[in-house]
Amino acid sequence: MTPIAAGYFDGKDSVRHDVSVLIGAGKVKLVSRDVSLEFDARQVRVAPRLADTPRWLYLPGGGACVTLDNAAVDRFAREKPFTRTLNRLEARPVYAVAAVALVVALVWLLIDRGLPPVVDYIAERIPRSAEKSLGEDTLEALGHNWLKPSTLPPNRMETLRRKFDELGMAAGDVGPLRLEFRASPAIGPNAFALPGGIIVVTDELVRLARNDEEVLAVLAHEIGHERYRHTMRHLLQGSATALIIAGVTGDIASTTSLAASAPALLLQTKYSRDYEREADAFAITLLQKDGIGPQHFAAILKRLEYRTKDKHRLGLPTFLSTHPPTEEREALARGAAGGAAKVEEDDSADDAAEKALARPPH
Amino acid sequence: MDKGATGPGAGAQATRVVRPEFTGSAGEYFRIWIVNLFFTLITLGIYSAWAKVRKKKYFYGNTRFDGQTFDYFGQPVAILKGRIVAFIAFVIYAFVGELYPVSRFVFLGIAAILAPWIIVRALTFNARNSAHCGLRFHFSGTPKQAAGVYLWGLVLAIVTAGLAYPLFMKRQRAFLVSSHQYGLTELHCELSGWAFFGVYFRAGLLVMLLAAPAALLPQYLFRHSGELPEYLSWATWVLPLVLIYAAYAVGYAYIQARTTNLLWNGTSGKGFRFSSSLSANTLMKIYIGNVVAVACTGGLLIPWAVVRTLKYRLESFAMTVTHEVVHQANPHFARVGATGQELGDFFNFDLGL
Numbered sequence: 001m002t003p004i005a006a007g008y009f010d011g012k013d014s015v016r017h018d019v020s021v022l023i024g025a026g027k028v029k030l031v032s033r034d035v036s037l038e039f040d041a042r043q044v045r046v047a048p049r050l051a052d053t054p055r056w057l058y059l060p061g062g063g064a065c066v067t068l069d070n071a072a073v074d075r076f077a078r079e080k081p082f083t084r085t086l087n088r089l090e091a092r093p094v095y096a097v098a099a100v101a102l103v104v105a106l107v108w109l110l111i112d113r114g115l116p117p118v119v120d121y122i123a124e125r126i127p128r129s130a131e132k133s134l135g136e137d138t139l140e141a142l143g144h145n146w147l148k149p150s151t152l153p154p155n156r157m158e159t160l161r162r163k164f165d166e167l168g169m170a171a172g173d174v175g176p177l178r179l180e181f182r183a184s185p186a187i188g189p190n191a192f193a194l195p196g197g198i199i200v201v202t203d204e205l206v207r208l209a210r211n212d213e214e215v216l217a218v219l220a221h222e223i224g225h226e227r228y229r230h231t232m233r234h235l236l237q238g239s240a241t242a243l244i245i246a247g248v249t250g251d252i253a254s255t256t257s258l259a260a261s262a263p264a265l266l267l268q269t270k271y272s273r274d275y276e277r278e279a280d281a282f283a284i285t286l287l288q289k290d291g292i293g294p295q296h297f298a299a300i301l302k303r304l305e306y307r308t309k310d311k312h313r314l315g316l317p318t319f320l321s322t323h324p325p326t327e328e329r330e331a332l333a334r335g336a337a338g339g340a341a342k343v344e345e346d347d348s349a350d351d352a353a354e355k356a357l358a359r360p361p362h
Numbered sequence: 363m364d365k366g367a368t369g370p371g372a373g374a375q376a377t378r379v380v381r382p383e384f385t386g387s388a389g390e391y392f393r394i395w396i397v398n399l400f401f402t403l404i405t406l407g408i409y410s411a412w413a414k415v416r417k418k419k420y421f422y423g424n425t426r427f428d429g430q431t432f433d434y435f436g437q438p439v440a441i442l443k444g445r446i447v448a449f450i451a452f453v454i455y456a457f458v459g460e461l462y463p464v465s466r467f468v469f470l471g472i473a474a475i476l477a478p479w480i481i482v483r484a485l486t487f488n489a490r491n492s493a494h495c496g497l498r499f500h501f502s503g504t505p506k507q508a509a510g511v512y513l514w515g516l517v518l519a520i521v522t523a524g525l526a527y528p529l530f531m532k533r534q535r536a537f538l539v540s541s542h543q544y545g546l547t548e549l550h551c552e553l554s555g556w557a558f559f560g561v562y563f564r565a566g567l568l569v570m571l572l573a574a575p576a577a578l579l580p581q582y583l584f585r586h587s588g589e590l591p592e593y594l595s596w597a598t599w600v601l602p603l604v605l606i607y608a609a610y611a612v613g614y615a616y617i618q619a620r621t622t623n624l625l626w627n628g629t630s631g632k633g634f635r636f637s638s639s640l641s642a643n644t645l646m647k648i649y650i651g652n653v654v655a656v657a658c659t660g661g662l663l664i665p666w667a668v669v670r671t672l673k674y675r676l677e678s679f680a681m682t683v684t685h686e687v688v689h690q691a692n693p694h695f696a697r698v699g700a701t702g703q704e705l706g707d708f709f710n711f712d713l714g715l
Contacts, residue, residue, distance in 0.1 A: 009496025014689035053423025090393045099396040106403040
């Protein structure tokens with residue numbers, strides 16, 4: 001029974017008493033010049049070991065002892081099995097390396113494999129009507145800065161609306177759809193799907209298209225976003241990912257944890273690309289069902305890309321982009337269109353249109 | 363009061379300076395951190411409460427002050443309860459808020475009303491579960507006081523278009539520190555509002571000076587983006603972001619360093635006073651280094667960043683003992699073995715020390 005050098009605090013004041021702790025025969029004894037105490041060993045709670053931090057023995061009555069001699073305490077203290085496991089895992093660098101590999105794999109598994117099915121399940125169960133106010137609010141907010149009233153001739157709008165309704169009929173289970181025309185020099189030729197079945201198409205896109213089929217091809221793609229609830233899924237996936245990253249990186253300063261979430265941001269853009277592919281595939285099936293050749297989709301995609309290339313592009317690499325490469329999307333649509341001769345013909349016509357567009361009238 | 367004093371220097375009037383010291387290492391903390399992370403993930407977050415306690419115990423047990431380390435007794439189950447409530451509240455807020463944006467104002471209103479109570483609970487939980495030399499800390503601030511400081515302060519800051527913000531920060535930090543007690547030993551804060559104004563004013567100038575090029579750069583780059591080769595075009599949006607972030611880091615480090623110095627240099631108790639000598643320049647270098655290191659390693663260097671920041675903050679802190687005093691336990695909260703059944707820990711409020 002070797003004495004353990006320790007400090008004793010009576011819990012009433014901050015004075016440290018240097019003592020020797022003697023343990024044996026079911027007793028814990030503290031001995032020094034001015035202290036002589038004896039406790040029942042079963043009533044003394046020994047703090048679990050943690051690295052090599054000073055070890056506390058909590059005594060009945062509110063006093064406590066602290067010692068740097070962890071090895072001596074370990075000889076008589078019986079740790080819980082889990083604490084023993086923790087200490088073993090924390091002691092060896094090789095376990096730390098294994099833990100890094102497991103943590104990376106688990107985070108990826110959780111975000112990339114675990115979340116999407118859960119997100120899909122929830123998104124499918126949110127009533128479409130619940131999304132409506134969100135879509136209306138977004139449309140109104142965009143109206144302040146980005147979207148202006150359309151300047152298209154009313155009969156053109158009328159024709160497109162009628163054809164869009166036919167397309168929506170063919171789409172099946174997508175809920176009520178509404179087509180909105182807006183002028184937007186700032187956004188340029190574009191179309192987007194807002195929650196609640198609102199699809200916005202810019203005048204610029206309608207003007208860029210050489211025929212109604214091309215506009216409808218883009219609209220079919222947007223109906224695909226509505227069909228699969230992409231906005232809602234994106235929101236759910238985004239907030240769940242943020243929660244996981246916040247939980248994983250935990251108690252650190254916000255600016256630093258922001259830096260740690262960069263890889264998660266890259267994952268977000270991957271979902272975005274997956275959604276686009278899903279909407280593309282939907283659009284092609286829908287167009288075929290409606291008797292519109294998917295080559296129109298390929299044609300407008302190509303022209304859209306040509307338009308944006310001329311502008312200031314951000315020069316994003318593929319893994320940072322929210323859309324799949326246009327070549328890939330085009331190939332998909334052309335593949336679905338089948339007839340190679342017809343595509344060739346379209347190509348030459350496209351080139352002429354592109355030359356005309358190189359110097360836009362406005 | 364002095365009758366129990368035994369240490370050398372007891373009764374003597376010579377002043378001595380006590381500096382905290384961190385005895386842990388980044389490597390050791392990394393091993394604890396990664397094991398914590400692993401268990402947190404395989405339990406889908408439930409273990410995070412145990413992980414937090416283990417982390418706190420590691421930091422407390424390795425922070426040596428006046429010859430003794432700190433001790434933490436927070437119960438993981440109490441922390442888990444707090445986290446579950448916070449998680450549910452967040453999910454409801456995020457979800458309903460997305461569907462009905464108007465509801466966010468309702469949530470914010472409820473949060474504002476509950477905030478003083480939550481803040482006080484969290485601080486009390488943390489203080490009562492922290493001890494040094496066998497004596498527990500205590501937080502004696504009341505929700506009413508917290509409401510006065512936070513809500514009234516925020517309203518004042520908004521009404522004055524931000525001019526009163528430094529005053530709000532001054533009152534907030536003074537409230538946090540002076541409501542803490544170590545046993546029966548109280549802390550007093552005497553802070554000058556003008557000094558806080560000065561810090562924020564200089565920080566504002568500094569940020570504006572640094573952010574001005576960041577605001578002008580995109581225009582310049584966009585005009586000349588045609589001349590840039592394709593593979594460099596990312597610079598048009600990355601460079602301004604880097605500049606804005608750098609300006610933010612400089613401003614943040616400056617405010618952190620100077621207000622922390624003001625706070626501790628104005629804080630004292632019976633027989634002792636504190637001092638702090640953080641350098642804005644050093645702190646800024648540490649922050650920027652942290653962000654670069656953490657971003658480049660996908661978060662793996664977080665433990666290293668946490669440890670080196672803490673080490674520097676502790677190094678800059680000191681207590682000057684002018685008169686040896688034996689600190690007495692608060693008889694109501696003295697029992698060290700008592701389990702803290704508190705709801706607290708909604709937020710991670712950590713004092714500078």
